[in-house]
Each structure stands twice: as C-alpha cells, then as structure tokens.
Amino acid sequence: MDPLARLIAIEEIKQLKARYFRCMDTRQWQEVGETFTRDGVFDCSEGFQHTPLGGKPIGVEGPVTTGRENIVAWIKDAFVKQTSLHHGHCHEVTIDSDTEGHGVIAMNDLIRDGSRTKTLLSAAGHYWERYRFEDGAWRIAHTKLTRLFNDVDPDGFYTAGVDDPAENVAV
Numbered sequence: 300m301d302p303l304a305r306l307i308a309i310e311e312i313k314q315l316k317a318r319y320f321r322c323m324d325t326r327q328w329q330e331v332g333e334t335f336t337r338d339g340v341f342d343c344s345e346g347f348q349h350t351p352l353g354g355k356p357i358g359v360e361g362p363v364t365t366g367r368e369n370i371v372a373w374i375k376d377a378f379v380k381q382t383s384l385h386h387g388h389c390h391e392v393t394i395d396s397d398t399e400g401h402g403v404i405a406m407n408d409l410i411r412d413g414s415r416t417k418t419l420l421s422a423a424g425h426y427w428e429r430y431r432f433e434d435g436a437w438r439i440a441h442t443k444l445t446r447l448f449n450d451v452d453p454d455g456f457y458t459a460g461v462d463d464p465a466e467n468v469a470v
Contacts (some may be wrong), residue, residue, distance in 0.1 A: 302395055308400065309392045311437045312430050316404055319439065320385040323374060332371040336431050336438045341370045346444035349422075358449065381419060384409045387426065398432040399440075404445075421450040 300308070315334055322330040335341075341364045348358035364373045374446035385408045392402035403425050410420040431440040 300393060305394045308391075308432075308437065312392050312402065313353040313390050315430070315437050315439065316390065316426070316428075320387055323378075324383050324385055326378075327377075328362045328371050328375055332367045333376060334439055334461040335367045335370055336433050337367050338365065339367055339370055339439055340365050340441045341361060341373070342441070344443075346424075346446060347433045347449075349424075349449045350445040361444075372395050380413050382411050382413065382415050393431075400437070401429070402428050406427065419451070421445050 318335040319331060322334070323396070342362035344363055345356065345361070347361040348356040350356045361372065364370050366460075385406060387404045387406045389405040390402060391404075392400060394400045405425055407423045408420070409418065411418055424444060427443045427445065428439055429441040430437050432438075433440075
C-alpha cells in the first residue's frame, strides 16, 4: 500500500471508531452495528475489571460476544437503564495489508443513570482492535476492552443494569 493510501486508511479507521462512540452514546443501534464486521467479536472479558498496580484483577468477568447483531443486542441491553459518554483518543493504528489493520485506542467513559443526574461509573482504559475492510469500508473485526481504573458509585454500577454480564449476552 502506498503511503497516501495508508494515511487515508488510518484516517478512515479513526473516523470509524469516532462513529462507533457517537452512535453508541446517541443510541443509533443500526449504525453501531455497521461499525463491526458481520463476524465481529467484542471481548469485554476484562471490561468490567481493573487491575491495581502489582495486583490481581478486581471485578466481574464480562462477556465475549460474537456477530454483529449479537454485539448490538448486548450493548443495547447493557445500556437500557443508563446514558453514556465515551471518548476515544491517542489512536495508534497500523495498516497490515490492503484489507487488514490493528490498533489501540485510549478511552474514557462516563456512565450515568437514566435521569442523567447520578454518575454510576467513570473509567479509563484501552480498546485493542483488529480491523478489516469489508463491503467497501473499514470495520471493527475484533475489539477487546481493558480498564486501567473503574470509579464506581458505592451502590454499584453493576446493579444499574449489568449485574450479571452473562445475562446480557446474546451468543
């Protein structure tokens, strides 16, 4: 791939991830689905956890969801009682071929209750991703969410709609 095509692909992937965050936060579920490949994977096994320096992971293990429709259903169910704000930044994207790439995106998210007045979660971490060019566009083929920290409301974020992540998985 020539340098200009590589830069265009990197920018398209950055736009892809920005669209994913915006559409998730504005509840545009069809558009969220379009950011994933048909056989996409969302690995949230560590997404509900954080690991203290030198320690072991704290928190429940989240689901690994496969397939565009299942991913959208899981995200939609997870946020049915909440509102969210996701920010992605510091994109590190590598184009591996004309049809594949990978990257890491730093993220912050803020989750509030349905009234949008009570903060349930403020967290930061990374999305570790693989991308594939499918149906004329770059899409997320695999994403894994990891957290550096989770500041959780004392009443517990997980009691606000995702107590048992396994209940929200559509596999």
